[in-house]
Amino acid sequence: MxxxxxxxxxxxxxxxxxxxxxxxxxxxxxxxxxxxxxxxxxxxxxxxxxxxxxxxxxxxxxxxLRTPRDGEPGGLLVSEADEPRLWATVRELAGQVGTRAPDEIRLTPDVNAAVSEDARFLGLLGGRRRLFLGLPLMAGLDEAGLRAVLAHELGHYGNADTRLSxxxxxxxxxxxxxxxxxxxxxxxxxxxxxxxxxxxxxxxxxxxxxxxxxxxxxxxxxxxxxxxxxxxxxxxxxxxxxxxxxxxxxxxxxxxxxxxxxxxxxxxxxxxxxxxxxxxxxxxxxxxxxxxxxxxxxxxxxxxxxxxxxxxxxxxxxxxxxxxxxxxxxxxxxxxxxxxxxxxxxxxxxxxxxxxxxxxxxxxxxxxxxxxxxxxxxxxxxEAQRMRRLAWPELVHESMSARVAQGAEELRTAAGGAAVTLPGLLDAIDAGSLWEIAGRLPKSEEAAAASGRVAREFARPALRRGLSAMVTDELLRSGRARWELSWSGPATLHLADDTADRLPAALDAATADRPDTGPLRALLAPAAPATAH
Structure with a gap:
């Protein structure tokens, strides 16, 4: 047609x-x-x-009712002086397609390429042409792939598709x-x-x-x-x-x-x-x-x-x-x-x-x-431009550390508020308040209706998660733990010394029916300085 x-x-x-x-x-x-x-x-x-x-x-x-006029087109407008190689490629491909090259090239943050035209008289007369080219798309393509993408978009001009849009x-x-x-x-x-x-x-x-x-x-x-x-x-x-x-x-x-x-x-x-x-x-x-x-x-x-x-x-x-x-x-x-x-x-x-x-x-x-x-x-x-900028390793470490601290908030609140420290919580556990604190944690209807040992079994996983988050937060703050960036998988938490091996048993002991905070206290204690021989 x-x-x-x-x-x-x-x-x-x-x-x-x-x-x-x-x-x-x-x-x-x-x-x-x-x-x-x-x-x-x-x-x-x-x-x-x-x-x-x-x-x-x-x-x-x-x-x-009238169709609202578009605002300023998005993206970064680049002139031929700014990007001579890109413009030369676009002009070359436009000539091969047999159509007029765009009047503007705009770089965008999308995985996309698109063209538009300010057409007139029901699309029968052409107007100003714009090519939008996403930098993330360019990041994943080689030149041959980009030429194919550009030829596709310029083909829309050649078929007068943009005039009628x-x-x-x-x-x-x-x-x-x-x-x-x-x-x-x-x-x-x-x-x-x-x-x-x-x-x-x-x-x-x-x-x-x-x-x-x-x-x-x-x-x-x-x-x-x-x-x-x-x-x-x-x-x-x-x-x-x-x-x-x-x-x-x-x-x-x-x-x-x-x-x-x-x-x-x-x-x-x-x-x-x-x-x-x-x-x-x-x-x-x-x-x-x-x-x-x-x-x-x-x-x-x-x-x-x-x-x-x-x-x-x-x-x-x-x-x-x-x-x-x-x-x-x-x-x-x-x-x-x-x-x-x-x-x-x-x-x-x-x-x-x-x-x-x-x-x-x-x-x-x-x-x-x-x-x-x-x-x-x-x-x-x-708002985004006012945010603090960090290199990737620091960004991952600080973001994941903040999430760990966030994960400890429920247990802190149940233990008395945001001011509760880990040593203070361990003292409360030693004083026999563990299950009283557990009772103030959010729980399901089934858990709320339980009592005795059943109630403890419902509460124990949440207690252990919250305590684990508080311990990890303490280790991160003291420099004995660090989140490491990985582009091939999730971020990994690296713990100093043998902490990773000792931590699960220490958490189990602190949340047992008869809590024992000793292993956790020993794990959190500063390492003794090496003795010279």
């Missing part, structure tokens, strides 16, 4: 939104006319009020806002009716009568019916536009295979799937490990640190590249399944071009470290 026909289809679908509104207004007008002719005067007035109330949001949706998005936004408006009005009616009934019940109770149960069944039903009508059209709109979007992705894949090579394009798609999964894990387990405590990695490492993870977990990533998800295609997906896209590309005839890259994609940047830091500056919130 050519650009002109796709523009006509997008315009017809958007027009359908307005035609639906006109149809509903005509229906409401017909109801008013019928009530005027046949309904009694009292009923006629109620119908008039109802149709006017329903007509107002329809009219607002048709003539008063604003028109189709406007229709989705308009329908979605109408649905949300009707649901909001229905919810407001329910809240109003609930408040009215609750106030009435309060008056009944004040008079010594029993309160009636609040019942809002049927309230706001007309608004919800209107929302369902627009929802049905919205599903039709999404199916029609997103099926076209999936075809556009497949066409862009073919452009990438033609320009960058079959094998490089298929490998890039497999690589992106693996990078995306690794990046999600990296953000949750590494980059944001210390944000709860006001800590962030060193400048440039928030988005750039994923490179360390990708290098350390090559074996896991190889498995992700081979085991592509075979999720069923949904009519509401904007992209075909990755497995289908890869299969289509790999089924193309061998073009004789190798899939091997010529170097890391970040090598196309003049100064990758500076670019990673600059993208942080324009992407992180002001």
């Amino acid at each position: 050519g650009a002109t026909l796709r523009a006509v289809r997008a315009f017809v679908l958007l027009s359908g939104f307005y035609l639906l509104g006109l149809g509903l207004l005509a229906l409401l007008g017909a109801v008013d006319w019928a009530s005027w002719v046949w309904a009694p005067a009292a009923v006629r007035l109620k119908i008039f009020v109802l149709t006017v109330v329903l007509a107002i949001p329809v009219v607002r949706g048709m003539f008063m 604003a028109l189709t998005v406007r229709g989705r936004v308009q329908v979605g806002r109408m649905i949300a408006m009707f649901h909001a009005k229905a919810d407001a009616k329910v809240a109003q009716e609930r408040a009215r009934q609750e106030k009435k019940s309060e008056k009944r109770v004040a008079k010594g009568k029993s309160a009636k149960e609040v019942d809002t069944t049927g309230t706001g039903v007309t608004y919800r019916v209107m929302a369902k009508i627009y929802s049905a059209y919205g599903r039709l709109y999404l199916r029609a536009t997103l099926s076209g979007a999936r075809r556009q992705e497949l066409a862009a894949d073919l452009a990438a295979a033609r320009i960058a090579g079959r094998d490089a394009t298929a490998r890039a798609l497999r690589e992106i799937h693996a990078i995306d999964a690794a990046h999600d894990f990296y953000l949750s387990s590494y980059a944001t490990l210390g944000t709860e405590f006001g800590l962030l990695p060193a400048r440039g490492e928030v988005f750039g640190g994923v490179r360390h993870l990708l290098a350390a977990r090559a074996g896991e990533l190889a498995g992700l590249r081979e085991e592509l998800p075979q999720e069923p295609a949904s009519p509401y997906d904007s992209h075909p399944p990755v497995a289908e896209r890869v299969a289509r590309i790999e089924a193309l005839p061998d073009d004789g071009r190798s899939a091997e890259g010529t170097g890391p994609a970040l090598g196309l940047l003049t100064d990758p470290e500076a670019a990673l830091a600059a993208v942080e500056d324009v992407s992180l919130t002001p």
Whole structure:
């Protein structure tokens, strides 16, 4: 389907939104006319009020709502002087695709590449073009893979996909806002009716009568019916536009295979799937490990640190590249399944071009470290930028240590508050207060109902966990324990001397039926200085 026909289809679908509104207004007008002719005067007035109330949001949706203008595009704007190699590569690929190069390149913190265009006249006339390129994506690709990705995105320009996106998005936004408006009005009616009934019940109770149960069944039903009508059209709109979007992705894949090579394009798609999964894990387990405590990695490492993870977990990533998800295609997906896209590309005839890259994609940047830091500056919130920055080893140690201290809070509270020290707790245990403290710990309903030895067995694991956290916190503060960073697995706690061997038995002794804190006290005692011979 050519650009002109796709523009006509997008315009017809958007027009359908307005035609639906006109149809509903005509229906409401017909109801008013019928009530005027046949309904009694009292009923006629109620119908008039109802149709006017329903007509107002329809009219607002048709003539008063406007798709909000986008704000400043995100990412870091880089000029040709800033990044000459990247711009030269993009211009070269645009020439091979047979399309105009973008007017802007913006570096972003995402595992993604995308293009946009400020098109005019229903998408028939082009406008300013922007290419968005994620640095974490570049961190996981070589130059051959990046060229395939760029050829794919530029293929969207060549197929005029970006010209029509604003028109189709406007229709989705308009329908979605109408649905949300009707649901909001229905919810407001329910809240109003609930408040009215609750106030009435309060008056009944004040008079010594029993309160009636609040019942809002049927309230706001007309608004919800209107929302369902627009929802049905919205599903039709999404199916029609997103099926076209999936075809556009497949066409862009073919452009990438033609320009960058079959094998490089298929490998890039497999690589992106693996990078995306690794990046999600990296953000949750590494980059944001210390944000709860006001800590962030060193400048440039928030988005750039994923490179360390990708290098350390090559074996896991190889498995992700081979085991592509075979999720069923949904009519509401904007992209075909990755497995289908890869299969289509790999089924193309061998073009004789190798899939091997010529170097890391970040090598196309003049100064990758500076670019990673600059993208942080324009992407992180002001609150995040005020956080304390630490090198990775210190970040892991301080963040994990803070979590250990956090894990001891329940036991500290049960023992008397945050000011309770470990020696003070051990003194309380020696004084016979262990099970009294255990009784103040949070517990399940089953544990709360237990007594005697059964209650102790319920409480013992929580006691042991809390005491272990307090002991570990003490060891960390004294320098006898340290958390160590690992990019290939979880952070590990290293304890000095033979502490790791002695600690389990000492904890068991302190939480036994007849507690003995001696082993713990001996373990926590400072090591005796070596004697010279």
